[in-house]
Amino acid sequence: MALTTSIAAADFEPIAPDAAGAPLYRAVKRSLLRAIEAGRYPAGGSLPSETELASGFGVSIGTLRHAVDELVAEHILVRRQGRGTFVALHNADRFLFQFFHVERSDGLREIPRVELVAFERVRVDEEPAQALGLRPGEPVIQVDNRLMLQGRAVVHDRITLSALLFKGLSEKRLRERRSTIYHLYQTEFGITVTRAQERARAVAADRLAARLLGLAPGVPVMQVRRTALTFGDKPVEYRVSTVNTAQHEYVNLLSGPP
Amino acid sequence: MALTTSIAAADFEPIAPDAAGAPLYRAVKRSLLRAIEAGRYPAGGSLPSETELASGFGVSIGTLRHAVDELVAEHILVRRQGRGTFVALHNADRFLFQFFHVERSDGLREIPRVELVAFERVRVDEEPAQALGLRPGEPVIQVDNRLMLQGRAVVHDRITLSALLFKGLSEKRLRERRSTIYHLYQTEFGITVTRAQERARAVAADRLAARLLGLAPGVPVMQVRRTALTFGDKPVEYRVSTVNTAQHEYVNLLSGPP
DNA sequence: CCCAATTTGTTCGTATGTATA
């Protein structure tokens, strides 16, 4: 016999229209999203079944599915026929390549080997402060990584994270992680990166980049500034990547108009 | 009284399952896509109503909507409540910015002023030939544009088009176009660009770029190679953009995992 | 190996609301 206890009361906030005349499925979607943001369901965890959710919200199965459809389209939920609906998990290489855009000029994609070059706790500079919505001088964690492809140093990443948001992050935990750093954010800190914005320029390699990438200073390199966002477009990571594009390229796939 | 003539027979190929066990709405989607590709409905033109299409295909309204939903998500169709369903039109500035990614470092977006620098009919080189799926030496049209932002030359584009595909394209028609070049492709040649792939590198400015952008040769610039695709991922345009990123940046918005 | 229970996926049909011409 299946339990038919109320779901809505305990796990979700009551559904209320977003605005006058707003569709019902949007209210359901918002309630689901709030529950996920609040960590009510851990990343990778399963939600109640569609029939349970629908009856819990007091809506039809079709309306519930419409709401879940949109969350699936936004990559926040994942559906698996016969198993259930899950909070999206960023465990695989698939996720890596969603945000890692460097590949060899001939099109070869490889998983980069990451070398941690430096791990520091510092006060935040003007530029990352603005990107992360912090006041200059607030404590941040600054990580320098070197990414190797085909045994060659191709990318230098300088990552800036709010020390408050990533309380307890240590060099050890960073070194000992399996999988990607975004997977670490998600599993260890409950922070899911949903989107990112990147701005790229061509610059002459500075001394640090030249040394780490084995280049002559002044050689043209690509500099990519990335702000990674979580739910509600809240910034959680600022990253400056310096890419040696002598043998590699920065790849971008565009789709049609929105 | 509304006409209830059969739609499917005249306008669409009969729906047949893609494969054993493939869902019905996919077959409907494919048939719709074929009709659009074939130019059965011009860009910007309206499709028959959902009820007409559904009865024409012999499926329920819900199944028809599911098929159209996917085409809308892929930006191939546009729905307007109370008006109808239309083949997506690339008329607006909105479309321009879908493929134009350069903006000022402070975030200012501006519509570029385009100067046609050269228009030539030549035999295609190795690189654009491969991108366009042509044999080296086939006739192509080569267009050189200079893009001005805030009165400054910021981008040089070299565009390569198959002379066969764009038969009748002249310098005059190119100069006299309103709107974007992709809009011209669509309205004058029936070619709709749906997606594009870009590969970027940092390079030292060559003499041509230096002259056109008013730079010293050797200055770092971004070089973006773009292949623009139409339905069925058929390549229709190859473009090499050289960007002076001294005051401007190349912007890219990423969404979550697929 | 098969069966049964569970869960999502697909398809159908109907009714009503909202926007447009």
Next chain:
DNA sequence: TTATACATACGAACAAATTGG
């Protein structure tokens, strides 16, 4: 105002995938 078109919401039935006995 009226007719038409898409948007939302409801409910039902069966298919397909998964899991566990």
